[in-house]
Amino acid sequence: MDYTWFFILIGIIVVFLLIISHIKATKKLKSFIINSFGKIPNQKKYEFESIESYHRYKKANTDDFNTIDSITWDDLDMNLTFKRINTCLTSVGEEYLYDTLHQVQMKEDILLEREKLISYLEDNADDRLKLQMSLAKAGKYNYNGIASFIFDAEAKFLKHNFIYNILTIIPVLCILLAFFDTQVGILCLILSAILNGFFYYGTKTKIERELSAIKYFSSILQCLDKIFKTKNYESVPFFSELKKSYLIFKPLRTKISDILQKDFSDMAVFAEYIKIIFLIDIRNYNKAIRMISKYSNEFHTLYKSMGEIDMAICVLSFRKSLPYYCTPVFYNENSIGFEDLYHPLLSDPVPNSGKISNDSIITGSNASGKSTFIKALAINGILAQTIHTCAAKELNLRFSLMITSMAVRDNISEGDSYFIKEIKSLKRILDKVQDTACTCFVDEILKGTNTIERIAASTAVLKYLHNIDCLCITASHDIELTHILNKEYDNYHFREHITDDGIHFDYKLKQGPSQTRNAVKLLHYMNFNSQIVDAAETMVDKFINTKTW
Structure with a gap:
């Protein structure tokens, strides 16, 4: 009995259900973004240790005298103010907003550029919504590690890279050997796979946090790819710098997109074996780190420009949630x-x-x-x-x-x-x-x-x-x-x-x-014993008249 058409039908149904699920998820996300814009954000629990990572690294690596210090920040309950403002859709925007609120400007230039971007987003609601949808899909990831790449990427690079290159070549030589001596070639390939497996998982365990950061960076690149495919934003503040930086790192998008990918289908398991034998994730990690280190300024520009855009949408939402506001x-x-x-x-x-x-x-x-x-x-x-x-x-x-x-x-x-x-x-x-x-x-x-x-x-x-x-x-x-x-x-x-x-x-x-004065009167209204209140009032009158107790 021929089951070909049966399997084709099942495949069509699965694809159809996946498409319907994607459409529903997109509609749900769109509805959430529209309904929450301009509203006071929910006061959820925040991982401030993660959110302040960019500010912490920046403070440690740059000299700036115009930073709100920790005492002022705490005196004014600025964490609560941050939570009241924050509706950023990405971790980059959230971290950048936190740092921005610490960094007062002493000139108007950057503030006017921010205002131009905010005005554009207010006047172009459809473009803003498309941006929000793209940013939301990049999403938030606590302790994502991106800030550490900005200021300390070189230290993340795996030393003795030549060892990984040699280990990658050995399985290829084993396969070639199998054409001349099948048993010896296969035995060498098995031993090489075992050796590379030890190196693969041992190295992955050491750099798990960095691999997570690379994975989040991949989602950022995919987000930016979608943004720049949708429309040309060359005339909008911060977009030109963002695009220039994105184009430098665009080649990494496909190389790092499947790092830490969890997929247990037959093909995915087979692909995982290939990645282990040829140390693909490890080599792609090193390529990404090398590029980030080489173009560290551009990487920082990409981070800041994306942060500015996400933050601008957030600030516009904050303004609309207030009874009224003004620009200074x-x-x-x-x-x-x-x-x-x-x-x-x-x-x-x-x-x-x-x-x-x-x-x-x-x-x-x-x-x-x-x-x-x-x-x-x-x-x-x-x-x-x-x-x-x-x-x-x-x-x-x-x-x-x-x-x-x-x-x-x-x-x-x-x-x-x-x-x-x-x-x-x-x-x-x-x-x-x-x-x-x-x-x-x-x-x-x-x-x-x-x-x-x-x-x-x-x-x-x-x-x-x-x-x-x-x-x-x-x-x-x-x-x-x-x-x-x-x-x-x-x-x-x-x-x-x-x-x-x-x-x-x-x-x-x-x-x-x-x-x-009202301190003594407050004692009365809080029902303190009348003897205490009368005695306190007598002493106050005496002090006022004689300046002595």
Whole structure:
């Protein structure tokens, strides 16, 4: 009985089902991309150790004085800001966004190029969707190792490459020998295959992480191949550099596409034996590393250009997810002007408008909004100089490095007390302002020590900063500072409204120093014992009248 047509029919059905499955998967991906664009991203768990890999390598291998340091990053909860912004579709875009948010620009050129790309993506929704589809298929791969290839590719190259070449030639000689002496030739081929198998799996185990990186690089090349087959983007910022770099590495696409490929079909198993005998994966790995090392600058350009494109789509989505936004205006004046500025992480923010033209002290009651406001200023200053986007209707500022001293904590492992950590945090600011234009944000300066020394030391530090080319904005409970520094520092405050129902805050910035107190009143509203509240109020009144306890 002839089963030929039966098998042909089965084959047709399998192909048909595969096509239908591919169409469904493509539609599902397209629907996800369309529906999630312009929405607040889900707060999933992030592997920041992986995401920060490019930034970590770059920091270790380059000198740049305009980097947001780790203290400022933590003070401002910038990991949360990153998560709020990040909708990148590739690991390259995600890593590049993380680094970009650390790297403030001191000139407008790169920011304007980013803005041109973002504008193009906004005006050409169909092109943007095609790009998103291609990028999504490259996808994300934690600990992908691409960043290590940028800065340290040469170290990944397998030494004694000639050994692998010799081991590859031996099976060929064995096959030729078999034509003259079949038994000896086959025996030699078997022994050669066993020897090469040991080398193959031994080497693969040693370079498994690097092979994974090569595999992800292959998916990047396939993604770029699809992008440049779809349309010519020569006039769009960053695409020209990306294409030039891609064309250099394009020959590697087919050589490395099946490295680490897991396929258990009969043909795939046979192909795997061939790869083992002739060490194909190992030799292709070395070819890839040699090319990446030779064209390291172009490889870095490819990474950065692809990161810019993925990040630009992400920034556009972020903008559309905000209540409103603006692009910053930069000038030489040492001030910050803002209209309806808000904190981008708040779900129901209270916007503030004004202009801080001089070093300033912001006072106010507990929980009145001082810290949130200066964080909003600092975060928007960073976003303005990195992704050219501000959570405000208008933001005018000069190019400067944002640096903070806010959320100071004890460090038991280093043996540092709270106060030691505070003065170290302040010292790095005092060092940085010597050679870089800075905007400094300090929350509750030197609160880790006694009142007399805190006021004296704070006054000295703030006067010193006033005479340096920086803009210093500090939030404090110490009303004394507003009087001592009234010639050097402007004063602003936040105020509460007290009613029979409790204490209410409007979170609006106001001119002048604070004239109200609420710490003792909060004890009352939190139902502290009346004896405690009455005693505290008596002592406060006595201190105000006599300046003594």
